[in-house]
Amino acid sequence: MNSKFPRLFLILLGLIFILNVIQSALTPLIFDEAYYWHYAQNLSWGYFDHPPLVALMVKLSGFLFEGELGVRFVSCLLSTGMFAIIWMSIDHPKKRDYVPHFFVLLFSMALLNAYGFFTLPDTPLLFFTAFFLYTYKRFLEQNNWLWGLFLGITMAGLMYSKYHAALVIFFVLFSNIKLVTNKYAWLGVLVALFCYTPHFIWLFENDFVTIKYHLFDRPNDPYNFTKYTLGFFVNLIAVFGLTFPWVYQSLFKTKSTDRLTKALLFLTYGIILFFFVSSFNRRIQTQWIIVITVPLAILTFKQIIANAKIRKWIYITGIINGVLILYLRVGLIYEPISPIYYETHGNKEWISGIQEKIGDMPVVFENSYRNAPMYAFYSGVPTFSLNNFMYRRNQYSIDNSESTLQHQKVLYVSKRATGADMELPKGDGKMYYGQFIDNFESYRKLKTLVEEPISLNTEKEQTFRVYNPYDENISLDKIKFNIAYLNPTKDVVDRFALKAIPAESQTKQLISKDTVAFKFKFPKPNMDNATYFRIGISENDLLYGINGTNTKFE
Structure with a gap:
């Protein structure tokens, strides 16, 4: 252990771990953490928005502690492990002389700081990105079945963290195209697919609900240069704060001298290019590009060792970043000193x-x-x-x-x-x-199904079906329908009550585990660009639900 980790490294790493544990215990939950805590109350191989690893982290934390620390403790462990793995991924004979610079660099990155104690899907994503890169490094050094096995496990860990982890895997493997003929690399792929099979099964059993939501049902605003593309470049700066000029200078100065460095460059430039192109279609959230911090931490630290100017300015601006971050971290706990009202404030009261x-x-x-x-x-x-x-x-x-x-x-x-x-x-x-x-009763899992091509410009009767997944029959007297018209960006613009009658007139209820056909005619929308529609159900006069998918007109 001591041969790999200098004593000063272990002391600083331990201090950061203790700081994160204290912060975890004293900081009220943010909303996303509460949502993932809700995930963890019923462990599953998948969830509506994300793969299941974040829920498992919460569950394991809850076995050890109560309260907020019972949500976050595993995050503290993973972030500490990430620091250690990044250190092990750096081969340089002089790196032990620059331990403080290493910690200043990593601690100065605001989101790496936040994911050191918040429990979010990005926390395991960063850990497994670092672990995957280290495993790939060892795989290049020792091309055998053992490191092929570890390669597969880390790829599965990435994909169980967050779906866009696929980009990490793709850009690293794409940097070394010869891997297509490497049997141990294929072993890694097979191991990853085997480990990921339970999630594939969950997706199939749940009608690929997560994939459908992220790819088809999410609304998206019309393109706005300031909000989308310019916002993307702002995020590239915000990830590193005041150190950003020297971090990106380090990236530009790095040459592809070996296969690991090439992988780090492919990963960094690949993520930046992918989300730059994506910025012409949607707003890019800062955490989507967070994985570039891992390869850039490695590349920048090497430049810190080799370049005195970069070393000086990273150290100065990194310390300023770190002090500001510490101040904001205290503000998460103690609202009076916080410059903003943050989501950790006021919920308990x-x-x-x-x-x-x-x-x-x-x-x-x-x-x-x-x-x-x-x-x-x-x-x-x-x-x-x-x-x-x-x-x-x-x-x-x-x-x-x-x-x-x-x-x-x-x-x-x-x-x-x-x-x-x-x-x-x-x-x-x-x-x-x-x-x-006094007597709450809802049926939000009723599904409206449209199974045929639909044209808005017709006077013909159309048909949709309602599936009742409940164990009880539901009287038609309890429900009514509406139709929502959506624009090309999937925002609801018009909605109307929908007069729909059972295709079989004697039908009086929705039979458990069965479907009932209804006939209707489209109300004329007030909008000119109706591109999608969705049929919803109101039960017991509650507001209409989201019972159908967004269906595109012919």
């Missing part, structure tokens, strides 16, 4: 205030996969996000949380004041309203 009024009554949140799990985490009572046509589907659309609240008295929380029994102001200035429902 808001939830406590609601619970003082209603006790342990279950709560249904309208259109909020953020507030629902946050409330459940801090209150310990069942919650549900009732998603309607003004929102999007999420994990609450496919798991069993709906069933836990059926036929109970609930507080229904929304941003609509109509019919409200109480006001629920939040510290961020947003106003919510609560309404009591």
Whole structure:
């Protein structure tokens, strides 16, 4: 151990680990973490938005600790491991002389800092990116079945972290095209596919819901240069903060002298180019490009050792970055010094205030996969996000949380004041309203299915089917339909009540585990560019749900 890790390295690494553990225990959850905590209440091989590794991390943390640390402890371990693996990936005889510079460089990267204690899918993504690159390095040095096996395991770890990890695998392997004839590389691919098979099966059993959502159902705004492409370049700077000129200078100065360096360059330039092209179609979020921090940490540290000017300026700007980051980290815990109202602030107090009024009554949140799990985490009572046509589907659309609240008295929380029994102001200035429902009953898993090409410009009757996945029959008296018209970017623009009658007139209910056909005619939309439509269902006069997929007109 000591031959690979100098004593100073281990001391600094230990201090960072302790800092992250303390931060984890004292910082209230952010909304995404609460959502992944909700994942972890029912472990599965997949979830609506992401692969399952983030949920497993939460579950393992919960076995060891309670509260926020019971969500984040594994993240602390993985981020510490990532630092160590990046260090081991650097071959340079003088690297032990620059241990402080190494830590200044990595600690100065804001998102690497954040993922050192927040539990998000990017945390294992960064760990397995580093582990994959180290494994690939050893694979190049010792081309045998053992490192081929590890290559496959790390590729599976990447893909269980986040779907766009496929880019990491692709660009690294593409940098060495001769691997197509390497039997041990193929062993790695087969091992990865074998390890990933349970998730493939989950996707198949769940009608590829995750893939459909990310590729087809997500709304996307019209192209905006400032928001999309210019925003992408801003993100490239924001990832590194004040050190960005010297980090990118290090990238430009690096030459492809060996296969590992070539892989690091392919990965960095490949990710940047891929998301640059993507920026002409959608807004690129900062965390999507976070994986470039791992190869750039390796390349930049080598330049720190070799180039005195880069070493000087990385050290100075990195320390400034680090101090600012530490200040912001304290602000996550202690709101008075924070320059902004962040999502770690105020949630515990808001939830406590609601619970003082209603006790342990279950709560249904309208259109909020953020507030629902946050409330459940801090209150310990069942919650549900009732998603309607003004929102999007999420994990609450496919798991069993709906069933836990059926036929109970609930507080229904929304941003609509109509019919409200109480006001629920939040510290961020947003106003919510609560309404009591004595006998809550929802059927958000009903599916509307359109199975034939549809033309809007027709007077003919059209047909759709409704599938009832529940174990009970549902009376048609409890439901009604609407139709939403969407523009080319999949934003709902027009919506109308839809008069639909059963194809068989004697039908009075939706039979359990069966489908019923309905006939209808399209209401004429007010919009000129109706490109998609979606049929929704309202049960017991709740707002219409998202029961169908976005179907494109012929």
